[in-house]
Amino acid sequence: DIQMTQSPSSLSASVGDRVTITCRASQGISNYLAWYQQKPGKVPKLLIYGASTLQSGVPSRFSGSGSGTDFTLTISSLQPEDVATYYCQNYNNALLLTFGGGTKVEIK
Amino acid sequence: EVQLVESGGVVVQPGGSLRLSCAASGFTFADYTMHWVRQAPGKGLEWVSLITWDGGSTYYADSVKGRFTISRDNKKNSLYVQMNSLRTEDTALYYCAKGGGSIRTSFLFDNWGQGTLVTVSS
Numbered sequence: 001d002i003q004m005t006q007s008p009s010s011l012s013a014s015v016g017d018r019v020t021i022t023c024r025a026s027q028g029i030s031n032y033l034a035w036y037q038q039k040p041g042k043v044p045k046l047l048i049y050g051a052s053t054l055q056s057g058v059p060s061r062f063s064g065s066g067s068g069t070d071f072t073l074t075i076s077s078l079q080p081e082d083v084a085t086y087y088c089q090n091y092n093n094a095l096l097l098t099f100g101g102g103t104k105v106e107i108k
Numbered sequence: 109e110v111q112l113v114e115s116g117g118v119v120v121q122p123g124g125s126l127r128l129s130c131a132a133s134g135f136t137f138a139d140y141t142m143h144w145v146r147q148a149p150g151k152g153l154e155w156v157s158l159i160t161w162d163g164g165s166t167y168y169a170d171s172v173k174g175r176f177t178i179s180r181d182n183k184k185n186s187l188y189v190q191m192n193s194l195r196t197e198d199t200a201l202y203y204c205a206k207g208g209g210s211i212r213t214s215f216l217f218d219n220w221g222q223g224t225l226v227t228v229s230s
Binding site: 089 | 165203208212213222
């Protein structure tokens with residue numbers, strides 16, 4: 001199995017701060033990496049795919065980067081509506097579809 | 109607008125069986141790989157199973173292999189999962205999710221239903 005390790009597991013930041021979440025794959029997955037946002041009590045939403053391509057309608061303050069085993073999700077200026085848990089997901093192989101453990105983002 | 113509506117979640121005893129359904133609308137259902145993803149209470153996301161557009165290929169997480177069977181009816185725009193030999197650890201909110209629009213993105217989830225809750229308890 002490919003393990004997806006996210007860090008940190010939670011963070012607290014101020015409105016306007018730059019926030020970075022990392023995701024590490026236990027083996028190379030090229031750029032088959034997606035990021036999802038799940039707001040409290042809500043359904044997950046696709047934010048980014050192909051490691052860096054923004055899904056339609058997602059604010060431009062969100063960005064993704066990385067390839068191979070190391071990936072990052074960045075929120076350039078944290079907003080109150082960004083309070084959520086963020087998950088990375090590897091999708092390079094139908095036999096090995098795995099999510100990271102999640103990163104809970106809160107406002108300080 | 110894509111809509112995915114799950115149903116069938118109930119309280120069931122360990123060892124029991126259950127069939128979940130997902131009614132799809134707002135897109136050409138027969139063109140897309142479809143998935144089940146679950147989330148245990150207070151926990152993270154876990155992919156469960158996928159079925160390709162024509163039902164020709166199915167894949168399962170190791171945790172459900174041999175117990176769950178995914179299927180689809182493209183004429184009815186519906187996705188199903190038959191869940192047998194249920195365990196307490198299968199307790200979760202089960203989401204139906206649509207795969208992306210290309211071969212490259214079919215294994216990600218670009219639209220999700222609201223989920224249906226399965227509780228396995230004696």
